[in-house]
Amino acid sequence: MTTYAALLRGINVGGNKKLPMAELRALMTGLGYDSVQTYLQSGQAAFASAHGDAGSLAAELTGAIEERFGFSVDVLVRDHAYLKAVVENCPFPAAELAGRQLHATYFSEPVTAERYADIDPAVHLPEEFRLGDRVLYLYAPDGLGRSKLAEALSRPRVNKGLIATTRNWNTVVKLVELTTPGA
Template identity: 40%
Template sequence: MKTYIALFRGINVGGNNTLPMKDLAAVLEGLGLQGVATYIQSGNVVFQGKAVDPALLSKKIAAAIGKSHGFEPWVRLLEMPMLEAVIRGNPYPEAEDAPGTLYVNFLARVPPQPDLDGLEKRRAASERFQLAGDVLYLHAPDGIGRSKLASALEQLLGVPVTSRNWNTVRKLGEMARAA
């Protein structure tokens, strides 16, 4: 059995795509996944399952939610080694003391033609970012809600993105290690 971390984009946000975590857990268990544990209402799940292609399992999960709840969310599925690499690869360890200012943006894939100049132009003077394959780290000390860069990531990278703050990333790592 492998440990997986599922990051759902756009569920339970602003009253849209409502999916209670107990329902989400039931859908995953219905797919034969085990040890399903959710974290906060925005769609973070740790579970175990047979070794399969993560992209295929993501589609299977989205389709099962579509069947049960009428919408198919985008799901970024990570294997445990990838999450560990993301945690170890944090280029801004000094920002961990203020984890609400540090975000990991998980991309659907490595962007084929990211607009790095556009990212740099949108970056506030206090912000820092680093693109590392299919992950973009963003340190926004003035808050993510004020960040023009954060609001334009998907457009400038050209791929779907789902973001998690450092507290959530750390907690998911703890949950996955304990699974």
């Protein structure tokens, strides 16, 4: 049995794509997933599954949500080992920062620095970003809502062809905790 987190993009934001967490848990349990837990209302679920891989589980969950709720939601699924590696490989001093200052954007596939070549890092200092394995780490000392770098990084032309979803560091760490086997 492998433990995973499902990251749903753009639900329960501004009254759009309303997806109650109790209904998401019931849907996931109905799909045969074990130990289903949700975290916050913004689209995180931890679960265990003995079948499939991250890609097939994401496709299955995407289809089930569309069938049940009538709207499409991008879903990324990542296993515990990957989530733990994201935390362990953070290039910023996470322990010294407030959770609102550090974010991880998870991607559907690997990204290269060339994708961000038009963004001049010096213009956005003290904000910074670094790339990892299908993840972008963003240090935004004044928070994501005020971040000009986050705005530049999230432009559609920059992320064309990708599913991308961002979580603050508190959520990143909580997902590791929730997907720890036996937790």
